[in-house]
Amino acid sequence: MVAYRTQSGKHRVTLDADDRGPAEYFHGRTAIRTMFRQFLAAAERSRRGTTFLVQGAPGAGKTALLDVLSRIPSTSTWMTVHINARALHDPAWMARELTLAAQGLNLAGSQDAGPVYTPDPSALAVKRVLLIPPPMDRGLLLILDEAQTMLIQPKGAPIPDTLNAIHNGGFGYPVVLLAGGLSNSKTAFATMGVSRFRGGNLVNLGRLSGESERAVIRDWLVLAGGARGDVDPWIDAISKETQGWPHHIVSYGSPAAQLLKLNGGTLPDQDWQAVLNFGRQRKREYYEERASEIALEDLALLGGAIRCFGKDRQWSHSQIVSVLEVARNADPLETKGIVETMLAKGILAGDMRTYHVPIPSMEDWLQERFAAAMQASPDVWRDIFESIKAALRPAAKGQFGFSGQAGG
Ligand SMILES: Nc1ncnc2c1ncn2[C@@H]1O[C@H](COP(=O)(O)OP(=O)(O)O)[C@@H](O)[C@H]1O
Ligand SMILES: [Mg+2]
Numbered sequence: 001m002v003a004y005r006t007q008s009g010k011h012r013v014t015l016d017a018d019d020r021g022p023a024e025y026f027h028g029r030t031a032i033r034t035m036f037r038q039f040l041a042a043a044e045r046s047r048r049g050t051t052f053l054v055q056g057a058p059g060a061g062k063t064a065l066l067d068v069l070s071r072i073p074s075t076s077t078w079m080t081v082h083i084n085a086r087a088l089h090d091p092a093w094m095a096r097e098l099t100l101a102a103q104g105l106n107l108a109g110s111q112d113a114g115p116v117y118t119p120d121p122s123a124l125a126v127k128r129v130l131l132i133p134p135p136m137d138r139g140l141l142l143i144l145d146e147a148q149t150m151l152i153q154p155k156g157a158p159i160p161d162t163l164n165a166i167h168n169g170g171f172g173y174p175v176v177l178l179a180g181g182l183s184n185s186k187t188a189f190a191t192m193g194v195s196r197f198r199g200g201n202l203v204n205l206g207r208l209s210g211e212s213e214r215a216v217i218r219d220w221l222v223l224a225g226g227a228r229g230d231v232d233p234w235i236d237a238i239s240k241e242t243q244g245w246p247h248h249i250v251s252y253g254s255p256a257a258q259l260l261k262l263n264g265g266t267l268p269d270q271d272w273q274a275v276l277n278f279g280r281q282r283k284r285e286y287y288e289e290r291a292s293e294i295a296l297e298d299l300a301l302l303g304g305a306i307r308c309f310g311k312d313r314q315w316s317h318s319q320i321v322s323v324l325e326v327a328r329n330a331d332p333l334e335t336k337g338i339v340e341t342m343l344a345k346g347i348l349a350g351d352m353r354t355y356h357v358p359i360p361s362m363e364d365w366l367q368e369r370f371a372a373a374m375q376a377s378p379d380v381w382r383d384i385f386e387s388i389k390a391a392l393r394p395a396a397k398g399q400f401g402f403s404g405q406a407g408g
Contacts, residue, residue: 025220048170088160182343207243252276
């Protein structure tokens with residue numbers, strides 16, 4: 001729990017688990033919702049399913065989106081089962097999850113009382129467990145959040161072919177895996193033997209559109225906080241700091257709602273200031289937490305590169321590598337590890353070819369890390385800065401583009 005005392009010392013605002021998980025006030029992502037609806041319809045028609053993967057940085061809104069998408073299918077045509085990565089490795093675990101879900105369906109309505117779904121837990125392969133369709137001819141929608149954890153498996157365990165089977169849809173009835181995970185999830189899938197996604201089956205989740213962002217902030221202020229009067233100036237001020245990033249929006253919206261409620265729908269100057277302070281503090285904490293496993297020096301190097309070549313860039317793999325190698329004896333394995341950690345923690349997003357820093361204010365924060373390093377050891381870092389410039393120079397001739405992300 002994060003507590004923050006307002007300047008007046010009058011109120012304490014807290015942010016329990018508000019800033020993660022299913023959204024209280026969900027807006028946007030309409031193109032993705034339509035895409036997923038069509039995706040399910042296609043699976044029903046062809047009686048074959050495949051994977052639908054949503055990947056993105058922490059706080060981009062994957063879990064909230066998965067929650068909204070999981071409510072789309074009608075329970076009369078789909079059985080929805082939330083699984084964790086273990087179910088993909090362990091047939092008995094998958095059987096347990098499916099059995100519980102099927103029992104839930106049968107309990108829910110006597111109309112639906114079909115055969116109880118009892119897969120044979122002794123089936124050796126998860127794939128065989130999935131050969132048994134759910135009751136009443138339903139499709140099976142498996143939902144897996146934090147998909148990147150698939151890679152954490154018992155030592156020496158063979159890579160199961162479950163994922164491949166689901167991805168290629170050979171069960172005779174529609175099986176769809178809706179997965180969410182960090183930006184390295186596609187790579188995690190590739191390690192598990194699934195490397196190709198059809199167009200439209202892979203979403204790189206970026207920031208919310210301006211319009212959706214404003215709608216979410218408005219709901220926090222008006223619906224949650226009971227704000228009275230014209231809230232547009234507050235929305236303007238907050239969206240300038242949140243830049244469409246769902247996690248940030250909640251970091252300002254939730255404290256604003258709490259203080260509005262305490263003040264009967266208004267925000268005295270001091271409390272408005274407290275909202276801004278709270279949000280800014282949460283943003284910083286969020287970046288620090290993302291970066292806790294990354295050396296300050298590496299953050300500063302990245303910040304130096306941004307300083308050199310500007311924000312909102314796509315970086316090639318070799319550019320990132322040459323920047324990280326500027327200040328150390330190049331050890332390819334070590335550098336690869338740093339890039340992977342940056343991807344896993346959402347400091348970088350992208351595939352293995354191009355990367356970008358996913359949030360503009362995170363780019364500012366990285367530049368501050370560079371400025372801090374420069375201030376601490378000006379001589380060293382002036383040289384480093386020149387080396388970064390030199391390392392990136394050959395690529396500076398128009399190889400950069402703007403980052404493209406799915407949003408809305
Ligand atoms: N489209 C949205 N509209 C409103 N709030 C959202 C939206 N997407 C995410 N949120 C909220 O933003 C915060 C971060 O989202 P979350 O789904 O936990 O991110 P992730 O799973 O990508 O780390 C949560 O509080 C969530 O409820
Ligand atoms: Mg999540």
